[in-house]
Amino acid sequence: MTKFIRYFLLLLLTNQAIAQSITPDEYLGFPLGSKFAFHSQITDYINTLQARNPDRMKITRYGTTNEGRPLMVAFIASPENMSKLNAIRENHLKSIGMLPGKPDASVPPIVWLSYNVHGNESVSANTSMKVVYELLNKNNALTQEFLKNMVIMIDPCINPDGYERYSQWYNRVQNVTPDVTPFALEHDEPWPGGRFNHYLFDLNRDWAWQTQKETQERIVLYNQWMPHFHADFHEMGPARSYYFPPAAKPYNKDVTAWQRQFNELIGEYCRKYFDKNNWAYFTKNDYDLFYPSYGDTWPTANGAIGVTYEQGGGGRAGLALEREDEHDTLTLKNRIDHHYATSLATLEAVLSQKDKVVSEFIKFHQDAINAPIGNFKTYVIKAKGNEERIRSFGSWMEKQGFTYGIAGKSISTKGTELTTVTEQAIKIENNDLLISAYQPKSNLLRILFDPKPVLEDSVTYDVTSWGLAYVFGLKAYGLKEKLVPAAYQPAKIENPIPASSPYAYIANWSEVEDAVFLADLLKNGILVKTSNVPFEMDKISYSAGTLIITKKGNENVAFDKLVTSLATKHHIQLMPVKTGYVSSGPDFGNDNVVAIKAPKIVAVSGDGISPTAFGGVWHFFEQQIKYPVTIVSAARLASLPWNEIDVLILPDGRYGDIINDKHLEALQNWVKNGGKIIAMERATEAFMNKPGFALSKKFSDKKKDADFFKKFGEQQREEASDSSPGSMFQITLDPTHPLAFGCSKEYFTIVRDAYEREYLKDGWNVGYLTEDGYKAGFVGTKMTGKLKNTLIMGVQDLGRGHVVYLMDDPVFRSMLYNGKILFSNAVFR
Template sequence: MTKLIRYLFFLLAVQPAFAQTPTPDQFLGFPLGSRFAYHHLIVDYFKSVQAQNADRMKLVEYGKTNEGRPLMLAFVSSPENIAKLESIRTNHLKSVGLLPGKADASVPPIVWLSYNVHGNESVSSNTSMKVIYELLNKQNALTQDFLKNMVILVDPCINPDGYERYTQWYNRVQNVVPDVTPFGLEHDEPWPGGRFNHYLFDLNRDWAWQTQIETQQRIALYNQWMPHFHADFHEMGPSRSYYFPPAARPYNKDVTAWQRQFNDLIGDYCRKYFDKNNWAYFTRNDYDLFYPSYGDTWPTANGAIGVTYEQGGGGRAGLALERGNEHDTLTLNNRIAHHYATTLATLEAVLSQKDKVVSEFIKFHQDATNAPVGNFKTYVVKAGSNARAFSSWLDKQGFLYGTAGKSQSTKGTELTTETEQPFKIEQNDLLISAYQPKSNLLRILFDPKPALEDSVTYDVTSWGLAYIFGLKAYGLKEKLTPASANPAAVDNPVPATSPYAYLASWSSAGDVAFLAELLKNGLLVKTSNAAFEMGTVSYPAGTLIITKKGNESLPFDKLVTSLANKHFVKLTPVATGFVNSGPDFGNDNVIALRAPKVVAVAGDGVSATAFGAVWHYFEQQIKYPVTIVNAAKLASLPWNEVDVLILPDGRYGDIISEKQLEAIQGWVRNGGKLIAMERATDAFVSKSGFGLSKKFSDKKKDDDTFKKYGDQQREDASDSSPGSMFEISMDATHPLAFGCANDYITIVRDAYERDYLKDGWNVGYLKEDNYKAGFVGKKMSGKLKNTLIIGAQEIGRGQVVYLMDDPVFRAMLQKGKVLFGNAVFR
């Protein structure tokens, strides 16, 4: 009873203090920076702050992660602005043409602050609590000035699943007194690390492609607000200091003069804080503004001022880390102070140019709508297998488009060959006019060969939409107005009389998902390994054939048509198994596809992102079950229960022993299928029974030996391909190439120098002239000629598929998804 009375007195004593906005220390029960706050505590803190400041803060849950954690955004401003928040939003969008009508009032600058896109760059979310407290601290004259003059959006954690993966691990292993020893356990984050989201995707590279649920939900809200400024807070290696703008070269050529100027201005304001405190920093190195899928470049292409901040630290830093190079100990408190300082610098810079920030944003979009830059005033995308996936992506980006509505002959530049040619626009082709507010983003993403002003760059250097989506697309110099209608829905009615079979195309990721669901539902599905003709219609090899025979026990017509409608697949019912030319449906060349038991390997030694791409492919793209096994347990697999084994990119030298190699080969001989991807293929090079061998390059020349130390970065670049487009020459007759053989273009990021298979099928390879676009170093260039990219080897009753290129890389390549479906199911 005495303890209860004391507790009640305590509550009464602290109640007046907590009627005010609680500090992070008061709410958490420990000093901010003394430990990592769990994600739910950060969310609860934001809710608590909002409850005390309802007139100056609005907290919105804009989505959930794959693991069910909330995605939150706080809107902070003056009471007057919060009261008319929706009016500010609509007037803002009207002023730039993204909503109809004219704005009836001016709007203040809208600044979006994004923290913790990489989960183990965990200082950001902890900093966000200090930021939100100080923004609402009435005693802070500077921040109150911010609230009067702008609307500030604070996202405390873009990647809650990754953040929590890191935080849970670190808080379990940390010493009571943080161990500053670099080789201590608390500085040795285990696989797969907290950097990535649930599916181990890098969310900072997903802005343009929106493959992940977090990105999709965030950009849906972003497009409703279109901020004038977006700041993205990161961490880098712990031995480094702090990076803030000006950004490094290369800049995308479409970054405007005003955006470049403001990039410099941000640096001026950041330096003021860092010089005052004698903090180390650097600018104009490493972090460029080229690839348009980052948290700085995608907003920049949308007219905002987009910037990146990078604090030395990351997952290895923990709470405290001794740094010999700096003769100091880097602490979480240091890192919070630095990110807080650049947050203030950001807001001060915007405040200093608040009117011009708004007027330049309006001008950016008005110019885009009325006088778009660039040679092409209209983009035409031919109706076809990937057009529906493309139109769905256009919707997510917020682009305006429609169908042609009528047929006409014209002339345009085919975007994958960059050749001007006559062609015919059909009524169902997509037309995308450059005369729209988001014209600049449209032009940048359609660009088949973006100009690169500097070879030292950070990521992918080519991304043309025609390449990515496998489209036949044209750029026109004339302005065409699309019809208002979007692509028609696919409707396969249940026929009155059951057909002999249904035929379905095989050329898109949707077709793969359709097959996967047919197999999951127990349907017998066949495919033709050769082209055939029925009536006047030709059907390519790989066409799916779903016969009534073998499916009598199921509600055949209803099930097949409903699944086809779900996946937007157009069915062709046929009344016979007899064809004009090619194999009849009972021919040995028409084979049954079965539902395989698929196993994918994860764990130490395996690339987390490569595994994540495979995992996401099965669970989210085609929704087909995949069993995940730890690489360390590979030796104990019950081989008789496995049909397909996938080895994602990784270093398998310590994973696959000679004994395990024999076991794998024996399993393949008995009918198993092995899919080895990228560096996983190293485990089979020159191994007995496997036909893979290395193609050796010429010996180094003398001038390579006597290279200059100061040229090291550029020397490294000369032997790299950070991400460039190549057209792979394909054997269109092999089942691995079905549905994707024509113009198969991929993103090449490395050279594996594989010789052609002498005992197997060279399905995809690079010849002398397969380069399309993007940066390839002069040393790398020779390695990407006359080399195997996709191979298949039959061993006994089974098969090994070698993929020196990752077809499901970042879930970007539509034709790659078809090729991977071939590897798994055919």
């Protein structure tokens, strides 16, 4: 009997072990790395492991993508730590001041590993299965040590929609035996590729701005956990080897000595694995820690150790790719092995310094609360006249995890105006926003407000200026003194139906929500007019662009109820008026008061078009102002029914093979009959120096002799000298033109290229760069001259229609508040 019991217990334990340890190969039905698993297979596998290991694993579904796929994080820890997971979280947040009270126990390091932020860098999501399996593998002594000493968070796929776009395509076109030929179909991913999310945004550039659904939902969870370490797994071109830290310069100056030190330590642990296996790698090149909106830099600004890993491969690599220069064939299995190795190296490095990882993190945040570094101890945002913009800004700050309030009283002091970086006398008023630097996220706050980030090295590959005063178009000041904010409660806007129906309702035009309101009115069939010049009524001044919604022309709708309810919905304060007569300016029947048509809008996508530029336009209409836009393929452009279209949007792209002279003639005739073209960035080249179009190129000086004798070894810096990866400039606007209505007096934009356009001789030069337009960020010496006295925004009147030339993308990454207002003008006015 005793023998039977022992045998039964042994059999039971053996079956449990088998049940707990199902491998990716066993679950998928094919060897990991022999094909791309679909996203549903990856999530099902991880859910299966959780069901079999409930004492060591918990899954949190933190959101869904635009296409409805789950976003999830797997928490993995020892049974002891898993049983007190929420207590660990609360004690951790208390220790850094993000929850009230004092911790009653110490906490282990919290490590978050993020895979596949770029969908076609698909080795990452496949690697995540192996990582989760080995963390739960009781026979792996190393991983069990990790579980005893830390809480590990695994996000198997940050960008499921992009990943599935790639894996579905690849699994359809691949040969039974992977074709290693570089020019084979399976290495030629079609437009728009899987890199981006549903709206073709780069989620790795969205951490600070949180414009995308996936980012917003992920950062809610991030702020609930505030991990000590965050690793971001990527791929790069297939000809390259593997990158791991130390990171390249430039580092943001606010990266701490401890974070820099740990960056070096990570490299040491990664090298052990790569040297042992004779794998190629590089460090200290290309991948810097400067722009604060990446998956390594945003966590770093939040006190974590943030790192990026880059495997050679990407969408072109497929399952196997012959690399002549390397004398090898790069396989998906190779790539999985490399990412798996750096995943383990990461955890080993954290384990080796587990106590200091925690103590330094606490110190980082306690210092921020008690003695924040930097010149400014308080930030002031002027509120008067910017109420809706303040509401939007406050919502963004809450997503970041910042605390703020209002002044609560009048204060006279001095402060540094953050767009001119000059000290000025300032009168703080009761409702002005105050943001104290004495808070846990003070370092992130300081970095994002920084009007002139210090760049220690010119070779960087992304935006080099991002100050919040520029981005939101707000009048902001940095104060050296500490001011304590009072509680802030946004004013509730209501628009009751007047006792007697008014002649018209007036609404201001200066905020993005005003454009959302306009779009909703037009969708509901409301006739909306606008004044093209300023006017005054009842001693109130109204700017050009003000919306005028008259009862006349809206007799067929429940006018008062519909207009007031839509205004309240969108936080718009209406002004009912009893007459169309004004004390100054044009009466409402004047020719300067014009109707805004509900336009039929078409945007071009497809081969040759920048996916992210198109995505910015698409997201603007669908998710921001919620107005219908029809998407067409560039290949269909010549055969569109032009009589049904009002506005044609040409996002940045190469239009040489899309728009020929015959197409231009047809487009010109359509515009003359009342159509409107909005050509953005490189799309403007299709109209440059063409008959009937007013756009022409400025010609630079001929190359100097020195250009012919540049040094090969300095080619990277030579290229940088003729670039602007993303620097802040002030555009000089003509505020009287409808394209500029509602934009702040100071219009700032992120310049990424010099298009060198002449001022329009037959048209309106609405926005242009002067000699002193530069504000902040890196601009190469050769680029500097090109960014002076050049057209940025112009409008050509052509017959009854218009051509809008935008050499700058106003909806770039959905970052710039004033840009969205200007783009709304381009569409509706």
